[in-house]
Amino acid sequence: MITKHTMTTPLRTAVSDILGATEVLSAWNICCDALEGLGLSNIMYGATRMPTWGIIGDGQDALILYRGPQGYADAYIGDEMYLNSPTYEWAEHNTGFISWAEAVSLSTQAPSERQLKILELNVKYDCLSGFVGSLNNVVPGMRGVVGISPGNGMLQPEADALWDEVGGDVEMLCQLTHLRISALPQMPQRRPLTSRQIEALTWSSQGKTMQDVATIMGLSVATVEKHLRMARDTLDAQTTAHAVQKAVSLNLLSTES
Numbered sequence: 673m674i675t676k677h678t679m680t681t682p683l684r685t686a687v688s689d690i691l692g693a694t695e696v697l698s699a700w701n702i703c704c705d706a707l708e709g710l711g712l713s714n715i716m717y718g719a720t721r722m723p724t725w726g727i728i729g730d731g732q733d734a735l736i737l738y739r740g741p742q743g744y745a746d747a748y749i750g751d752e753m754y755l756n757s758p759t760y761e762w763a764e765h766n767t768g769f770i771s772w773a774e775a776v777s778l779s780t781q782a783p784s785e786r787q788l789k790i791l792e793l794n795v796k797y798d799c800l801s802g803f804v805g806s807l808n809n810v811v812p813g814m815r816g817v818v819g820i821s822p823g824n825g826m827l828q829p830e831a832d833a834l835w836d837e838v839g840g841d842v843e844m845l846c847q848l849t850h851l852r853i854s855a856l857p858q859m860p861q862r863r864p865l866t867s868r869q870i871e872a873l874t875w876s877s878q879g880k881t882m883q884d885v886a887t888i889m890g891l892s893v894a895t896v897e898k899h900l901r902m903a904r905d906t907l908d909a910q911t912t913a914h915a916v917q918k919a920v921s922l923n924l925l926s927t928e929s
Contacts, residue, residue: 682709683841690848696735696856703849704739707820710838714740714799714823716748719807719816719850726755727764727808727815735853740823742867744797750866750899753793756786763806763817769843771835772802772821773828798823801831803842810847811854818846865924869903872896874925877916 686706693699704715718727720734728734738745747753754760762775783791794800799821807816820842822831835842865873868889875885886893900912909915919925 682706686845687848690845690852693852694856696737696853699849699852699856700737700739703845706845707842708739710841711834712820712822712838712842714744714797714802714821716740716745716819717816717846717850718754718818719814719853721814727760727806727817740821741797744793744799746866746868747793748790750868750902753786753790756784757790758787759802759804759819760817763804763808767806767809769803769805769839771828771832772804775804794821798825801826801828803831803835803839805843805846807847807850810850814850814854816850818850820846865903865906865919866899869899869906870919870925872899873903873912873916873919876900876912877920877925 683706686702689702690699693702700717707713707715715738717737718734720728728736736749738749758779759770759772759775762770762778802819802821805818805820807818810816822834826834871889872885875888880888882893882896885891886896889896891899900915903919904910904912904915907915907918909918916925
């Protein structure tokens with residue numbers, strides 16, 4: 673049974689706190705807490721003022737924030753699976769919010785192998801339904817996208833019923849947070865290191881060659897280099913050694929064997 677949600681005192685407080693936030697992560701966490709209170713727990717946001725293609729391209733010049741299982745983010749963001757998602761494709765060419773099922777049904781292409789891997793990922797983490805929102809028309813010159821799932825294995829019909837109750841509040845919170853983030857100084861570290869990036873840095877810190885790391889992690893050398901490059905970009909490091917030094921100083925990894 674779906675409980676009727678209205679503009680409650682906690683929601684009004686969240687709106688006020690988002691407007692008063694002075695840091696990006698503060699606004700983000702307030703928004704996520706409010707969305708979780710509405711029954712939506714897996715939340716992903718990307719925004720940029722410098723899109724090279726798509727909404728956020730390969731994410732190097734984007735602010736990417738996430739609330740949910742780390743393993744999901746490692747694959748969906750770290751492995752750039754989102755670039756092949758029909759929901760991301762929909763958000764690139766539209767505005768507003770739509771269910772995952774509707775976005776998939778509007779796709780003009782047959783499901784690819786990479787899209788099937790996204791489905792497998794969603795099943796693995798019990799994200800069987802959700803919604804995508806394009807925020808491209810909220811802030812002039814700034815593109816944005818948000819993906820939201822109730823998780824817990826909830827199927828789309830039940831999620832749609834939930835959306836009928838809380839969808840208006842969800843859209844308002846996401847748009848308001850996007851608007852507030854656009855006015856705040858961006859974080860020096862735009863997105864957290866993924867577990868694969870941390871692992872690659874850890875092996876590099878132990879003197880392993882690129883080929884060694886690729887063999888240990890079961891990846892190609894090119895993929896390992898991609899993880900290290902993205903780690904360098906995230907840490908604003910000039911070299912992998914510099915990235916390792918920064919990661920150790922931030923207690924992001926240990927150099928002990």
